[in-house]
Amino acid sequence: MRGDSPAHIVVVEDDAGVRALLTRILRECGYEVTGAADGNELEAAMAARPIDLILLDITLPGTNGLELCRAIRARSKVPIVMVSARGQESDRVVGLDLGADDYIAKPFGRPELLARVRAVLRRASDLHVPLDVPAPDHFDFAGWRYHARRRELIAPNGAAVELTAAEQELLLTLLRHPQRMISRERLLEMSRSRIGHSTDRSIDVQVSRLRRKLGDGRRSPPMIRTIRGVGYMFAADVTRS
Template sequence: MTAAASARILVVDDEESIRTLLAFPLRRDGHEVVTAADGAEALEQFDRTKPDLVLLDVMLPGVDGFEICRQLRGRSTVPIIMLSARGEEGDRVTGLEAGADDYVTKPFSVRELRSRVKAALRRAAMPAAVTAETPPVQIGEIVIDPDRRRVTVGGDEVELTNLEFELLTTLAYAPGRVFTRDMLLERAWGGSAYRERRTVDVHVLHLREKIERDPKNPEYVITVRGLGYRFRDADD
């Protein structure tokens, strides 16, 4: 699938009217839409249809969307956008920590939904910071191979989501350069519109947990207080 190609999108919401509302603009954009009304059906549809992206409501009967997100993330790096009427920061952070790529608060406009879906599909198709022709790079114990979208730490392969991979390559291929949160939103998410800077912090936390020996005292992804993040350079 390329960024411009049609995609198969799984829409998970317990209200039929919402599923219909979400599906209409997606189908109009040329995407195939499959739906599920609860968590169990979502997992079944995911395994059966192999979607390119999941729109997942938080408030589901039985098992909530946060837990379904964790289960989906445990088996795939497919982009997941969570939908919720609960806009509190704690809920957004919970969704991102569960493995969601993005979190959209209801009510939202069709334009916003289409923008976020388009950006997520574009990220999944091609990393923003590098291309497949970019040569591998080694920094300390980390080896990044963009052609294979493969990252190893100390010889052991680590599985990164699309967003984690793009954050890593954006930073690692410009060692020492400071990236603000807005810059990282632009590079990895395709734009800062509709998104909060806290989103970057949560995904950096996930990335550190996978590549750092001590995530609380990172050697590679360095916080620049009041500005953003940078990757270690030769002087560190």
């Protein structure tokens, strides 16, 4: 995913009805989707614009999905989820050995499809967010200043804003990685020492409280943006010193 743009997913499925169904489900969840009926249309989609994930059916006319997976992986690290009615273990093993990131056997439900898509996108984005980026002393953003060593947040009017330990940790994590999407799971991992209940919901609650203290609900666009179905991004420009 690039910036705060929704993930672009290519659905490679020769059955027009199934392809339309998968495309509709993914679009309803905020993803950008391109349909492809075979390997040639997939190649055209890859040449046209960046792709964040490929849903790749095995049984395709011409070059099958396994061969396409092998060819794609030889030149690209784009996440691939194999999709097929062939649910035998041997097929799954071959697909994963060729470089697929996950495998869904037909028939499958909407919740499983979306959960697997979200999980693969999270893993792909998390590879680019290191845990050990050192923090500078000061962060300046949108008129605010955060003193990392003093653990002090100063509003644009010069007033100090009190934050809980968990809110301090969350804000520092976001400020250390501006303009980058961070999944809920990664935020938990990066802020775990301060956030007591390690669940997606606990992160959502902390983000809501932090937004309120930053007056983010009155800003357009907000400083802390929600990346639907994935996590959050600190979108304001940050200066470090």
